[in-house]
Amino acid sequence: MSSKKKTILKVIILGDSGVGKTSLMHRYVNDKYSQQYKATIGADFLTKEINVDGDRTATMQVWDTAGQERFQSLGVAFYRGADCCVLVYDVTNTKSFENIKSWRDEFLVHANVSSPESFPFVILGNKIDIEETKKVISVKSAQDLAKSLGNIPLFLTSAKSSINVDPAFEEIARSALQQNQNDADAFEEDFNDAINIQLDGEADSCAC
Amino acid sequence: MRTDLVFCKSKVFVHPTKNARDNFPGFLLITVAGTTDPQLLWIPESSLSVKQLQLLIEMDEKLITEQKPVEMDVSIIMESSGAFSSFRVSLPSLYCIEFRPPSPSGWWYGSMISHLKDTRGDSTLPVLFFHDDVCPSTLKKKKQLNKSFDPFTSSGDVYWGGIDVRDTVAKLVDLQKTKVDQTVWLVNPSLDDLRNFSASALKSTTDQENKSTEPISTGDDFWNKWESAKWSIMSHIANATSKSSTIMTNLIKSHPVVQLVERNKNSFYVQKLLKNPRVIEIQDDFDSARVYLAKWALGVKEEADNYQSMHRLNEHYQRILKNDLGFDMTSDVSFTQEELNKAMERNFPLNRQKWNSFFDSQGRLSLTVNEIKDYIFHGGISDMELRKEVWLFLMGVYPWDSSADERIQIQQSLKESYNEYKNKWLLKITSFDDEDDESEQEYWDDQIFRIEKDVKRNDRNLDIYKWNTPDGKKPEDDNEEAGSDTSEAEHWKIKNPNLIALKNILVTFNVFNSDLGYVQGMTDLLSPIYYILRDETMAYWCFVKFMERMERNFLRDQSGIRDQMLTMVELCQLMLPKLSEHLSKCDSSNLFFCFRMLLVWFKREFDFEDVCSIWEIFFTDFYSSQFQLFFMLAILQKNCDPVIQNLNQFDQVLKYFNDMHSTMNWKDLMIRSELLFIRFEKLMTIMERKSEFIPSHEETYTSGANIHQQELGDPTSELPWKSKRLQLLLSKSMIIQKEAPRTRGSIR
Structure with missing residues (x-):
C-alpha cells in the first residue's frame, strides 16, 4: 500500500489578503516570524517532515496563496491533490471573517475533490495577540460559523506570538493524513460500500 | 590570347555615399586568360553599350546554370577599364576578402570587401553590394534552392549573391575561412596568416576561462x-x-x-x-x-x-x-x-557627463530617441541620481523633444493636476450616486485599507522606508517604537513620509483609474519609482505612465498576464524545445512558475538596484515592447540543464523558480536575452521566407488552434511565424489593455 512510499500531505492556506497566511506558514515550518513578509504573488510552499502514528513520517507541504480575489482563478493550478484546506481570518477584520464561507466554496469549485462533503477544512482565527478592544469577531460567532459549515475544527492563533499554531497544524496534519488515506484506499480498492468516516479531531473547538 | 569568362554577376552595386540615389550598379566578372593569374573585375553598367549590357545579362544567368567558362570579347574590358570606380585586380594580389551576408530582415544588402596585399598605394577597392532582389541569377538560384525547401547552400550558409563569387574564387585560388571571423577569407594564405587568424592557439587560455565563475x-x-x-x-x-x-x-x-x-x-x-x-x-x-x-x-x-x-x-x-x-x-x-x-557593447553605462552632453543650449536633446535608447539598452544608467532625470524621459512624463523651459511648465501643470486628483479623495469630494453611496464608500474604504496594508510591508529593508518616524530617519532613542519594531503589527499608523507618499500615490491612482482599482503587486511597481524620484507628484505621473504598460498584468479576468504566459509557452516551444518537452512531463507546461516574475517584472527575484537596471532596459522597447519575455526566456535557458536533470514535478519546478532571489546575474541574463531575441527574430524571418514557397491552405491559422492543426498532419500547421502572439514580440509599440468598467459586483 501507499505507506511504503513516502506520504506527501498537501495543505492549502486560503483567506483574505493580510490575514497572516504567510506568517502562519513560516511560524509552523520554521518557527520564525517577521513583519517583512511582502504580499504573496502567485503561490509558494514550504515543507516540513512530521511524525504520524509514532514511527511513520510524512512530508507536509504547506501552500501559501495570494489573498486578492482576482488572483484566485490561478488557484486551479495548485489546488489539485490537496489533502486539507486551511481557512484563515483576522480576528480584527470583520470582512475577512465574512469571507470564510466563500473561500471554502471557491476551493471546492476549483479543487475538484472526490467527495466535497467529507473534505477536511480547518478554520484559523489569527492575530489574537492584538489587544482585546481591536478584536471584532467573538469566539461565539466563530464557533457558530465553524459549526454551520459542517463542524469544521476551529483554532484561534497568533503567528506573531506563537499561540496555538502547533496544535492547529497537528490537527491539520491529522485531517490531511486521514484524507490522504481515504483517497489512497478509494483508489486502490473499489469499495462498493459507502465509506463512512468520522473525523477524529471533530470540532473540539479552540484551546484558548 | 583567348580570355575566358568564368564568372559574371549582375546588379552588384557601389554605394559611394549613404544616399541610396547615388548607388550605381555594375557587373562583377572573373576572367582567366592562359597561364596568367585570374582577374577580378568590376564594371559599371553605365560604361557599357546596349549590346555589351545584353551580353553580360545573358552571361549572368548562363554561367550560374551551366557552370562552364565562356570565351569573351576582350573589348568590353578594354573599353570600360578606366570608367569611374571600375577596377581590375588579379586574385592572388588580394590578401583577404570579406563576405558579409545580408541581414535576415533584408535591411542591409550582402557585401564583399577585397583587401589588397600591397597596402602602399591608395588603391582601396570599393565595397561591393549584392542587390539580390534585382539580380536575375541570384533570384533564379534562390528559387531552385527554395524548391527543395532548403535555403542553404552546400556549405551550410544561407544563400546570397556573394556565395557564388566565393565558390568561384575558391576554385581558382586557395581560399581559407579564418576561424576568428567567419566572414573573412584569406586568399592563398601563408602559414603565418593562418596562424594569426586561427583560434586554436588560444585553446589553453580559453579552457581556463571556462572554469571562471565570472x-x-x-x-x-x-x-x-x-x-x-x-x-x-x-x-x-x-x-x-x-x-x-x-x-x-x-x-x-x-x-x-x-x-x-x-x-x-x-x-x-x-x-x-x-x-x-x-x-x-x-x-x-x-x-x-x-x-x-x-x-x-x-x-x-x-x-x-x-x-x-x-x-x-x-x-x-x-x-x-x-x-x-x-x-x-x-x-x-x-x-x-x-x-x-x-x-x-554592453557595460558602458550612461553617466552624468554623457547625459549632459546630449542636450543643446535650450536643454533640448540633440540625439535621436533611438540613439539614447541604444545607450541605455546596452549600458544602462550609472547611478540613482541620474535615473531621477532619465526615467522621466524613458517613462514618457517628459517628451523627448522638450526644452528645459517646457519641462518646467510641464512639471508645474502636472503638480496642479495631481493635487486635483488627490484632493478628490483627501477632501472626500466624491460624486457617488445617492443609492450607491454606501457600497461605494465601503469599496473605497476597502481599497485604502488594502493599500495601507501593502505599503506597510513593502521594501521595508530600504533606508527610506525602514523607520516609521515623521522624518523617516532612524530614531535617536532606539527604544522608541519605530515601525520595524512596533508591537501593534497591523494597526500602527503610518508616520514615515515616504510610506505616506506611496499610499497617497496609490490612492490617487485609484481615483484616476477607478475601473482598475488597487491590485497587489502595484506597490512593488511603485516603490522603485518613488525611491528614485523622491517626489510625490513626479513619482505619481511616472507611475501613471508605467501603469499604461502594466495595466494588462492586473486585469480582473487575468487576460493580459495570461496572454503573456501563453506567448511564453510558444516562445519556449520554439526556442527551447527540449526544456519545453520536459516541462510538460512535469505538469508545468503552463509555465505557472513564471507568473510572479512576469507580474512585477522580476522585482522579487533581484536586489533593488538590479531591478532598476533591468527595468530601465525594458522601458526602452529597444527590440521589443515585451522584452521582459526574452529576459524570462533567458532565465529558463540558463536553468535548462538543472531543471531537466533534477526536477520532475510541478511543485519542484515551482519551488526551484520561486527561490531564485539573489542567485542570478542580471547582466549575463540580459546578454542572453538580446542574443535570444536576435536568434528569435532571425528564426521568424527565415521561417517566413521559407514558407513563401509552401502553399498554405490555412490562412486563418492562430496559435490557439495548434493541437487541431497538428492532427491534420499539415507541414505548415506548426510554423510558429504565423502565430499572432510570436509576431507581436517583434513589435516595439507598447501593448495596452485596459480594464473594463467597474460595477458593483466586480471582483476586487
Missing part, C-alpha cells in the same frame, strides 16, 4: 589594453605639441595603427566602433586629438584579431551560443560576428 568580466582585458595604448599615443601627441603642427601630423600619421585605421575607415568594424559609447567617451576626453584617437581606437578592433583578449571575448560568446544556446555552426541559424559584437 564570465562577464572577460571584456576588461581588452579595454585595459586599449586604455594603456591610448595613453602611449597621447604622450606622443603631448611631446609633439611644442613642435610645429606639420611634424605632429606626420608623427600621428606615421603611427602604424593610425595608418591601418586610415586604410580601413570604410570597414564595417570601424564604423561600428565609432558608435561604441566607450569610444565616444574617450574621444570626449581628448579634444584636440579626438579625431585621430577615435580613428585609432576603432582600428584596435582590426588589430585586436591578434590580441588574445579579443579572441577570448569571441570565444566566450561562442561558448554561450554553443553550449548554452544549444547552437552549433552547422545548425540553421547562426549569430554573425556583428551580432555578437553588438551584444558585447
